[in-house]
Amino acid sequence: MARKTGSHSEITGPRIRAAALQLFARHGFAAVSMRQIAGEVGVQAGALYLYTPDKQTLLFDLLEAHMVELLDSWSKSEAGGDPVQNLEAFCRCHIQFNLSHSDSLFISYMELRNLDPDNFAKIEAYRKRYEDALEAILKAGTEAKLFSLPDTKLATMAVIAMLNGVNTWFREGGRLSQDRVERIYWNMVRRAVGAKGFS
Amino acid sequence: MARKTGSHSEITGPRIRAAALQLFARHGFAAVSMRQIAGEVGVQAGALYLYTPDKQTLLFDLLEAHMVELLDSWSKSEAGGDPVQNLEAFCRCHIQFNLSHSDSLFISYMELRNLDPDNFAKIEAYRKRYEDALEAILKAGTEAKLFSLPDTKLATMAVIAMLNGVNTWFREGGRLSQDRVERIYWNMVRRAVGAKGFS
DNA sequence: GTCTATATGCGGATAGAC
DNA sequence: GTCTATCCGCATATAGAC
Known part of the structure; x- marks a missing residue:
């Protein structure tokens, strides 16, 4: 106006x-x-x-800002505890970040194909760094026999996909509070990775 | 040509x-x-x-055909066993269908927002029918105390999101065979839903 | 059943006034 | 720093010849 x-x-x-x-x-x-x-x-x-300079750069700047903020958010939440604590922190941080950045999460997945090859490669590098952070947790937990995972790479992809799914249905003020959703998802994740001491 | x-x-x-x-x-x-x-x-x-008649109808026809085939595929695979067997059948059927229809799976999620409201509602109805099929399995298993789930609706969304994720990274001829991937995912799912008799 | 030609409008991007 | 005006091309969809 x-x-x-x-x-x-x-x-x-x-x-x-x-x-x-x-x-x-x-x-x-x-x-x-x-x-x-x-x-x-x-x-x-x-x-x-x-x-x-152009529409393409506008898109790239949005996607890059999203990835930078996401990585920054995790680096601030990283607890430095044992693998189980770290995995819970990761799950909660991921859900929280996604729900408070739903538009940019959405375009980060949907508009990748509209990036120029160079820009695409840059965004993929950010994404890999983020996935690596999760895989490091899963690897550490598996080596310490706290998790039971045949393949940490698959588990990384599975966990991220599962957590991203929250954004497709969660609505503030709905049936479940965000904290309750985080807890339920964290429990599904800890079971999926075969965390010990939890049936 | x-x-x-x-x-x-x-x-x-x-x-x-x-x-x-x-x-x-x-x-x-x-x-x-x-x-x-x-x-x-x-x-x-x-x-x-x-x-x-127009581009919009072309898109709708593609999405509708995808959902009809998906529902049809599940109705043919439905084993009619116990909830654990049914859940395994669902997971494998879902992964198999998705990997053999990757383009239509992709547009089914990406192009929903380009549907007219009427067309959107029709596709969502199909999708709900499919989700309900999975939720019915999870409910039956929970009531029979074979699964341990605080919320079958959330678990439904979590399982579908996790399984859909396979399409983002799986490549034929890669490190893992499709059957191996199905088994690993099925094991993560059965643990995530707290299936008994499986640590 | 397919082609050519066309109506009509919106797209990204730029030039130059204020 | 923003606006107006404009270049130029491609969009969907249709009309009518073959």
């Missing part, structure tokens, strides 16, 4: 990214026009190009 | 759907033009409209 104030400032950049994020999540990258993004911000299409 | 043969036949319809499926999976519904689809089939864009 802000228009024609003549000249405002560096808050426009973030607003463009926020609008693009929401629109891409809702309708898909290819289906959203630069005009739509501009309209959401209250600016003309041409003005967007003061903040991004 | 077939062109100007003057007049061929009812095989064009299926070829159009096959081409659309592959292109939608690869580049996304919004990013694919009717011209591209026509080009893939070896036909002009206008000719597509002899087989589909």
